[in-house]
Amino acid sequence: MSERQVRSRFWGSEAFSGLALISPTALYAILLLAAPLATTLLYSVFTDGYLVVIPHFQLCNYIGECRSQLADGTPSPDTYLGAWSDPITQALMLRSLNVSMLVTAMTVLLAYPVAYFVSFNVDASRKSLWLFLITIPFWTSYVIRVFMWNVMMSRTGVINSVLEGMGIISEPLQMVFTIQAMVVTLAHAYAPFAILPIFVALEKIDRSLLEAGQDLGETRFTTFLRVTLPLSMTGVIASVLIVFIPTIGDYVTPNLIGGGKIPMIANIIEKQMLKADNRPLGSAIAVSAMLVVGLISVLFLFLNRRYLKGQK
């Protein structure tokens, strides 16, 4: 076979058309995801200079004490602690985990009944209308939605003025700048993301299975526990991950609702990257956070593996 034949075979092949089809997406993914990720990984093991990152390998951004280089190239007299050694970073990581777990639990627990209602109680012809209504919050930007909660919950906000006007409280309630306020805000912001996968999983359940459950002696409720819930776990698991992973890294809500007083891990990454001009440390914290989230997610999937096995 001549080289030309081989080449024309390749250009006409299915493999080529497949590659051609995914190439824009692949390029986009490489440029916007893989490249920054690789840069972050590299930065996290480099040395911090004055406004630059010096490609000098070290692991102290992760663990131990580190020195930046000054503008003239000499090591700074002051040291800083690596991501895993710094108690502040540790505390922020724990707080972020704490907040996002609370948010996840609250979002998924509230999303399930909504998804269940739309799937089982809404007339088939109305379902798309309901889904459309559920996505309405997405019509405004995330920042505006978060800020709206600030308007609702601030000292002079809607909730406080109404309660005061009705004489139920005399002093405005302290709602903003609390973790609870952040949890409420985030749960609201992510609710549609949690509802949709659960809804899809519920929709896929063959309704005759529920009748079979009752036919075999179970009540509606025990049928739910023994049939509906396990069969919808794929959706619940998807919802948990979809909410948990991004909320850990959320940095808008701590700023707008927490007023910067309750920073989370993303806020300290931002600070190191920009204000403190320590991109290697910022990168190391970012990579560490990613690892923690990744590990927890994998562990979560592992614990729920029996629900994810192939089902028809």
Added chain:
Amino acid sequence: MSSEKPTMIEFKDVHKYYGDYHALRGINATIKAGEFFSLLGPSGCGKTTLLRTIAGFEGISSGVVLIDGKDVAGIRPNHRPTNMVFQSYAIFPHLTVEQNVGFGLRKDPRSKEDKARAVDEALAMVGLAGYGKRAAHALSGGQRQRVALARALILKPKVLLLDEPLSALDKKLRENMQVELIKLQRQVGITFILVTHDQEEALVMSDRIAVMFEGQIAQLDSPEALYRLPKTRAVANFIGTMNFLPAKILSEAGGIAEIEAAGLGRMALNVEKQVTGAVSPGGATVGFRPETATLLFDTQEATDRESMATVEEVVYYGDMTYYDVKLDGTAEPMRVSMRNVFGRPVLDIGTRTRVGWSPGALVLFR
């Protein structure tokens, strides 16, 4: 003989509306204990609806349903002594075969070991011994159906309801399962109620059949009675094939009806055994099944009567040949089925032939 069996299910003037749609229009029927009963009818006639009123998935608008002498109005499916084999089988995809079969045993007070043994026995009964540990979603259609049967039968219901359980299987497997279901029913002695739109299936399997049209039971009889003496032309047409000829009743006295039918001439029929139906305004009709008439070859003599006819169409089936023949003096061709015995030729279209028939095989619809 079967009339001695006690009553298991009784419908008394059952009506069911879906909104404006009148799905069940006055069902009256009795199903006996231990009977293999079929609900047969065309698509949309309300068979599934009637079955679901027994299971408790569908409430009724008026009337009474009694199961084992008890009015079941308001009793939820989980408290009824019935179990169902769903058309889709409804096998729980997240459970193994044995978990599926044992699903209904949760509240059973027996020990774990006893329950496991019961599951094994149920699986063996439907020919799935050793399949217990398999994932239910990895089963073939026929195996799913057996799991569904085992899962229902393990609860020893008084009535087993089957909604077109064989329609998803291919022909060969379906015929095997028909035989197995009959055997199983004899073995366990439970009342089986089968929904089907396949008349052959109903004839093969049932002790009695209720033929339904448009929400009503048109006729409830044994397979033989349904085939021999259908009450209406609609039932006659739904079960097998029947030829119809216009007829006139000349006189009716002493249990004998004198009639004259187009193409066949005058004859006397036994009113009790051969005359059926209410008086219809369109005039009377006689009917006969294709296999009760015969084409007479060469010097063959008719056992009873004969008429002249012309062959209009020939359909060759290997073991059988179906002839559409037009009797002299009639407008529509009649179907006659002939067994292809050795040495008998297949006639050509246009051949003149004699048709042998017996007045005793005719049915008169008034």
